[in-house]
Each structure stands twice: as structure tokens, then as C-alpha cells.
Amino acid sequence: MRKCDEISLGLRHVGFDLSRLVEMFPSYGDHRIVIRWRLSTGADCLSPSVGTAAQTFASAISFFMAAQCSIAEDWPKEANIKSCAHFDFIVVGAGSAGCVVANRLSEIPGVTVLLLEAGGDPPVESTIPGFELTMYKTKYDWNYTTTNDGRIDQANVNGNCPWTRGRMLGGSSSINAMIYIRGCRQDYQDWYDQGNEEWHPDIVEEYFKKAENIHDQHIKILTENSQSYGDKGPLIINTFNYTERELTLRLLESWSEIGIPTVEDLNGPEIIKAGIARCTADGGKRESTAKAYLIPAQKRKNLFILKNALVVKLLIGQKSKRTHGVEIIHNNKRKKFYAKKEVIVSAGAVNTPQLLLLSGIGPKKHLQDVGIKCIADLPVGENLIDQLVVPVTIYGNDGREPNPAQMNLEAANYLYNHTGFLAHPTLIGGLDVLSLYSKDSDSNQPQFQNHIGIFERNSSSVRDFFQNSIKYRKEVVESVVELSEYHSLYLFSFILLHPFSKGKILLRSKNPYDHPYIYANYFSDPRDLEDAVRGIKILTKITHTPYFKSINGFLGRIKWKPCNKFELDSDDYWKCICVNLVFTIYHPAGSAKMGLDPNYSVVDSRLRVHGVKKLRVVDASIMPSLSSGNTNGPVIMCAERGSDLIKEDHGLTSLE
Ligand SMILES: Cc1cc2nc3c(=O)[nH]c(=O)nc-3n(C[C@H](O)[C@H](O)[C@H](O)COP(=O)(O)OP(=O)(O)OC[C@H]3O[C@@H](n4cnc5c(N)ncnc54)[C@H](O)[C@@H]3O)c2cc1C
Numbered sequence: 090m091r092k093c094d095e096i097s098l099g100l101r102h103v104g105f106d107l108s109r110l111v112e113m114f115p116s117y118g119d120h121r122i123v124i125r126w127r128l129s130t131g132a133d134c135l136s137p138s139v140g141t142a143a144q145t146f147a148s149a150i151s152f153f154m155a156a157q158c159s160i161a162e163d164w165p166k167e168a169n170i171k172s173c174a175h176f177d178f179i180v181v182g183a184g185s186a187g188c189v190v191a192n193r194l195s196e197i198p199g200v201t202v203l204l205l206e207a208g209g210d211p212p213v214e215s216t217i218p219g220f221e222l223t224m225y226k227t228k229y230d231w232n233y234t235t236t237n238d239g240r241i242d243q244a245n246v247n248g249n250c251p252w253t254r255g256r257m258l259g260g261s262s263s264i265n266a267m268i269y270i271r272g273c274r275q276d277y278q279d280w281y282d283q284g285n286e287e288w289h290p291d292i293v294e295e296y297f298k299k300a301e302n303i304h305d306q307h308i309k310i311l312t313e314n315s316q317s318y319g320d321k322g323p324l325i326i327n328t329f330n331y332t333e334r335e336l337t338l339r340l341l342e343s344w345s346e347i348g349i350p351t352v353e354d355l356n357g358p359e360i361i362k363a364g365i366a367r368c369t370a371d372g373g374k375r376e377s378t379a380k381a382y383l384i385p386a387q388k389r390k391n392l393f394i395l396k397n398a399l400v401v402k403l404l405i406g407q408k409s410k411r412t413h414g415v416e417i418i419h420n421n422k423r424k425k426f427y428a429k430k431e432v433i434v435s436a437g438a439v440n441t442p443q444l445l446l447l448s449g450i451g452p453k454k455h456l457q458d459v460g461i462k463c464i465a466d467l468p469v470g471e472n473l474i475d476q477l478v479v480p481v482t483i484y485g486n487d488g489r490e491p492n493p494a495q496m497n498l499e500a501a502n503y504l505y506n507h508t509g510f511l512a513h514p515t516l517i518g519g520l521d522v523l524s525l526y527s528k529d530s531d532s533n534q535p536q537f538q539n540h541i542g543i544f545e546r547n548s549s550s551v552r553d554f555f556q557n558s559i560k561y562r563k564e565v566v567e568s569v570v571e572l573s574e575y576h577s578l579y580l581f582s583f584i585l586l587h588p589f590s591k592g593k594i595l596l597r598s599k600n601p602y603d604h605p606y607i608y609a610n611y612f613s614d615p616r617d618l619e620d621a622v623r624g625i626k627i628l629t630k631i632t633h634t635p636y637f638k639s640i641n642g643f644l645g646r647i648k649w650k651p652c653n654k655f656e657l658d659s660d661d662y663w664k665c666i667c668v669n670l671v672f673t674i675y676h677p678a679g680s681a682k683m684g685l686d687p688n689y690s691v692v693d694s695r696l697r698v699h700g701v702k703k704l705r706v707v708d709a710s711i712m713p714s715l716s717s718g719n720t721n722g723p724v725i726m727c728a729e730r731g732s733d734l735i736k737e738d739h740g741l742t743s744l745e
Pocket residue numbers: 181182183184185186187205206207208253254255256257258259260261262264265266267268269270398399400401435436437438440441444674675676677708709710718719720721722724
């Protein structure tokens with residue numbers, strides 16, 4: 090019995106209530122033990138045993154329970170600082186950009202940096218790639234939704250779509266799907282050609298490399314001579330520890346059949362391509378910027394971090410237009426902190442414009458309407474750009490069925506060596522391949538992107554995804570669920586990478602706790618609708634390729650009353666689906682756009698807010714146009730570049 094007691098203690102120690110699951114009692118002296126497993130279902134499983142089996146299995150359970158501890162990260166501690174303290178720099182928001190800036194500025198000894206984050210430490214679900222969706226709509230998400238404009242998203246409950254944003258150390262890099270794509274040279278050439286002379290594509294490339302630490306062995310061998318990735322930066326780039334490779338190869342072949350060739354490296358120079366994505370994950374764990382940039386810097390004496398600290402206002406002289414510091418709410422108390430050199434706003438593409446507006450920086454008329462005195466009349470919140478998604482549902486008979494036992498094995502695999510289904514984000518459905526393409530074969534930028542997720546026949550996740558994650562109305566959900574009862578669903582996310590349509594962020598009120606209005610305005614420019622239809626119709630040809638033919642693949646109709654009258658796969662059908670079912674791939678940007686002219690931009694090429702002293706913006710908001718792909722890598726690049734611009738302007742050089 091002593092051994093059993095030890096096992097019991099071991100399990101309790103790791104937070105497992107043994108008494109609920111297992112009862113052990115002795116029989117026939119020392120060696121024979123009858124074990125009764127009382128399963129959580131209430132069923133009993135009686136079996137005579139000499140004890141070895143029980144001990145072996147119990148110690149295996151103990152091992153797996155204890156293995157949870159190996160997943161935990163050592164997040165930085167909160168600083169003990171008093172209100173009204175002064176720092177050289179104050180950084181607002183510890184997201185993808187803010188963590189980079191705080192790290193790079195504090196690497197100069199003697200330069201004090203205060204990093205303020207509205208959220209707290211990421212939960213363990215952030216570290217485990219497969220659990221990222223479970224953080225949506227919790228306290229780790231800002232829980233934004235777009236504003237119903239009566240035109241788009243009418244197939245969504247309330248006519249709006251969720252805009253998840255991370256609220257924790259690492260910001261959205263702690264909740265995102267971890268795909269790492271730099272975008273293409275033309276993306277940054279466009280920035281440069283608009284007069285942003287600090288952002289020549291050659292410079293941009295250097296800053297991607299500065300951030301990167303390529304761990305992917307395949308890429309390392311492939312690019313040994315070209316040195317196209319950095320290998321000394323803080324941000325580890327690798328591949329996911331899990332995928333269904335046989336299936337992804339079939340998908341790559343299928344894309345290839347419709348004119349999108351497979352490449353070894355999606356960050357290479359080709360424009361039209363499909364391949365395996367690199368990611369900000371390593372060893373089966375997420376590489377957020379909190380992990381890559383904050384943990385290594387946490388011992389620095391000159392870096393101070395406050396968590397659960399909501400910045401409610403920037404302190405800016407009405408006449409001097411000089412930024413002095415910030416006002417925050419922390420532990421239910423209002424506090425002020427002052428910046429000797431600068432305040433850097435890195436609160437993301439929704440919160441950065443919100444904070445600027447609350448502080449009197451924005452369109453004069455709008456500020457007047459909400460009762461805020463205007464300090465600088467700038468187009469804050471305008472030029473909101475986002476990559477939009479349209480669902481394309483293709484079905485097939487590939488024999489895949491949900492397997493709960495397999496799912497448990499996958500969980501055990503994750504605990505054992507960080508592989509299995511949980512080592513891959515669920516947003517993109519367990520598959521690590523994607524494609525980038527254009528309607529014209531000679532274009533210098535991809536226009537479209539596809540992600541692909543697979544749901545097995547009759548999987549309950551289909552309803553969950555369409556009903557709870559995207560929040561489509563009943564008619565839409567039922568039409569997809571109905572077909573998926575008998576077929577596997579290949580859900581292609583069709584993405585328009587460079588929409589012409591622009592959205593807007595506006596204040597709802599002066600209250601910093603009120604969510605701003607988000608007008609996504611998708612498809613307000615008719616060119617976007619034309620382009621999307623062209624791109625989707627290139628994609629739907631995939632049903633005629635050998636793999637999809639082999640599984641009797643077909644395009645399924647998504648039912649939504651206004652669209653039901655149109656022929657499936659016709660231009661009119663897709664136009665109707667696009668406008669009514671569009672959602673986000675979570676890449677908003679441009680809401681404090683960089684540019685030369687203060688009539689059309691908020692920050693200059695060195696990311697200084699036009700007409701306001703000692704204030705910069707460094708995050709996705711500054712992007713004048715979107716990169717060709719997922720935006721986390723490009724935001725981190727912007728923050729690396731931005732940090733050096735700040736250092737240059739203050740005559741600071743780091744020792745590293
Ligand atoms: C669900 C999801 C999936 C995505 N998938 C991918 C992907 O696979 N690959 C990819 O490349 N990109 C992806 N992205 C996009 C990418 O993560 C973002 O572009 C990037 O993280 C934006 O960085 P940021 O620094 O601008 O903002 P964020 O990372 O959002 O950081 C802003 C930070 O500021 C804090 N903050 C805001 N307001 C205040 C305030 N007033 N006071 C104090 N703190 C404040 C926030 O809590 C947050 O921590 C995804 C994004 C999401 C949300």
C-alpha cells in the first residue's frame with residue numbers, strides 16, 4: 090500500500106484528484122492487489138492484479154500529469170514602481186511590436202524602459218499551439234466585433250464578425266496561428282515609393298534577418314549559401330511539430346495542378362507558390378514575442394514591466410504638443426508615469442488609434458463629436474486595411490472519421506514529446522500548407538492566399554466552428570453541417586491580400602473601456618469583389634484535380650437565402666457569398682498610417698506622430714499597405730526597424 094500512497098500523492102501533487110478516478114485496496118497479503126478503476130463515466134473496471142500493471146499505468150498517468158509542468162513558461166515578474174515615476178521611454182502595449190521595442194531599447198545599459206500591458210501572463214493554452222482557439226472570447230482576447238453596417242456580414246449573427254486580438258504579454262503573437270511569412274519585395278518597395286525612405290526593401294530584409302533565428306534544418310541546408318534567413322536573432326523560426334504530411338502532399342499536388350507550383354520555401358522570391366509554412370513555434374511550443382524578446386530581457390535592471398495596466402490617455406501639452414507621459418488604470422487606481430525621452434504606442438491596429446483619439450490626436454470633427462479637445466488634427470483610425478476571408482467549402486469521401494481514442498493519444502503524445510495534434514494550431518485545421526497566387530501570372534505581388542482546414546465526416550467541430558467561432562446564422566451553419574455529416578469537409582479560407590476597400594476606427598465615447606466602432610467596410614470598393622470572384626474561381630478548379638476526383642470531391646453550396654437563387658460557382662453566387670459571409674484573417678493594419686503628408690498619414694517615415702513631440706507609433710497600425718501574407722513577421726520587422734530609428738534619433742547605441 091505504501092507504493093499506492095506514493096502514487097496517489099504524486100498525482101495529487103500535480104493537481105490530479107486521484108480519489109475521483111482510482112480506488113486501490115489490498116487483498117491476499119502483500120503482493121496481490123485488486124484494483125478498481127472508477128472511471129469518470131461511473132463505470133467500474135474490476136480486475137485482479139499482482140500490482141505491477143496498476144503501478145505501471147498509474148506511474149504513466151503520474152508522468153503525463155507531471156509533464157504539464159514542462160510546458161509552463163517563466164514569464165517576467167511585475168515591477169514594483171510608484172505612480173509618477175520617470176523613465177527614459179514608456180512603451181504602451183506588450184504585443185508583437187511592443188515586446189521587441191522594450192527589449193531593444195533596454196539592451197542599452199542605463200536607459201530605463203517602462204513597458205505597460207493591459208493584459209497579464211499568457212495561459213498555458215497560449216504555449217500549446219493546438220489550444221489557441223480556446224482563448225478566443227476569454228479575458229485573453231479584447232473581444233472586439235465589427236460594427237453592423239447593414240451591408241456586409243448579414244449572414245452573421247448580429248451582422249458583424251468577431252475581431253479577436255490578444256490581451257496578454259505577447260499580444261496577438263500569443264493567440265495567433267503562428268504562420269511566419271515575410272511578404273514579398275514589392276510590398277516594401279511600395280512603402281518606399283510612397284516616400285518612406287527608411288523602408289527600402291534591402292533595409293527591410295536586414296531587419297527581418299535581425300529578428301530571425303532560423304532553426305528549421307531543411308531551410309538551413311537549403312539556404313546555407315544564400316543566407317536568406319537570420320540565425321542570430323531572438324525569434325525562433327521552425328516548422329510545426331505535427332502535420333498530416335501525406336495529405337498535405339496531395340494538397341500541394343492539387344494546387345500545382347491548378348497552376349500554383351510547390352516551392353521549398355514560402356519566404357523565397359517566387360510570387361505564385363504553395364508550400365509548407367514556416368512558423369513562430371519551436372519544439373512544439375509557441376514563440377510569441379513575449380517568449381522571444383521579454384523572457385531573455387527580464388533580468389535587466391533597467392526594464393520595468395507592469396501587467397494589467399490599461400493606458401487610458403497620453404499626457405500631451407495642449408500648446409507645446411509635447412508628450413510627457415501616460416495615465417493608466419492599474420489595480421483599480423489611476424496612476425501617471427512620465428517619459429524623459431519618448432512614449433512609444435504599440436497597442437495594435439485597433440487600440441492604438443483608440444488611444445490616440447482618446448488623447449486628442451485624430452480627425453478634429455470626430456473628436457468634437459465625442460467631446461475631446463483636438464491637439465493634432467490627423468487621420469487617425471482612417472485607412473484601416475484588413476485581409477478578408479471568404480469560406481470555400483469542398484467535400485469529399487476520403488474515409489476520415491472522428492476518433493476520440495486517437496485524440497487522447499494525441500494529447501498524450503503532446504505531453505510526452507510535444508508532438509501530435511496539439512503541436513499545431515487549430516485555426517488552420519491541422520495542416521501546415523498554404524498557397525499564394527494571383528489572377529495574372531506576371532504580377533509582382535500575390536493577390537490571394539489560401540489556408541486549408543480539414544474536418545472529418547460528421548465531426549462536431551464543424552458546427553462549433555461555423556456557429557461559435559465565426560457566428561454564422563442557422564441557415565448557413567445547417568447547410569454546411571448537413572453536407573459534412575456524410576463527407577469530409579475541406580474548408581479553404583480564400584484570402585484577399587491587398588483589398589482596395591478601407592475601413593475606419595471611431596470612438597464610441599470618451600470612456601476608455603468602451604470598445605471603439607470598427608467599420609471593416611469589406612468590399613466597399615467594387616474592384617475587391619471582382620478580384621475575389623476571380624481568385625475563388627481559380628481555387629474551385631481544384632475539385633477537378635486527381636486527388637479531389639479520387640475522393641469524389643465537390644464544391645458544396647453554402648445556403649443563405651439571398652444567394653440561393655444563383656447558380657453554384659457562378660460570379661453572382663460568389664459575389665453574394667463574399668458580401669454576406671466575409672470574415673477576417675485577423676490582420677488589421679494601417680490605422681495610424683506612415684507617410685509624408687499629415688493630411689493622409691499619422692506618422693512619418695521614422696514613425697514619429699506628425700506635429701506631436703516625443704511620440705511614436707510602432708505596430709501594425711503604421712503599415713501604409715498590407716504585406717503579402719500573414720502580418721506577425723512584418724510587424725516584428727517594423728518593430729526591429731522602429732527601435733533602431735528611435736536609438737538613432739536619441740544618439741543611443743547598443744553594446745550588442
Ligand atoms: C487570431 C489571430 C490569428 C493570427 N494568425 C497569424 C498568423 O498565423 N501569422 C501571422 O503572421 N499573423 C497572424 N496574426 C496577425 C498578427 O498576430 C498581428 O498582425 C500582430 O500580432 C499585430 O501586432 P501588434 O503589435 O500590432 O499588436 P498586438 O500584438 O495585438 O499587441 C498590442 C498589445 O497592446 C496591448 N494594449 C492594447 N491597448 C492597450 C492599452 N490601452 N494599454 C496597455 N496595453 C494595451 C494589447 O493587450 C496587446 O498586448 C493573427 C492575429 C490574430 C488575432
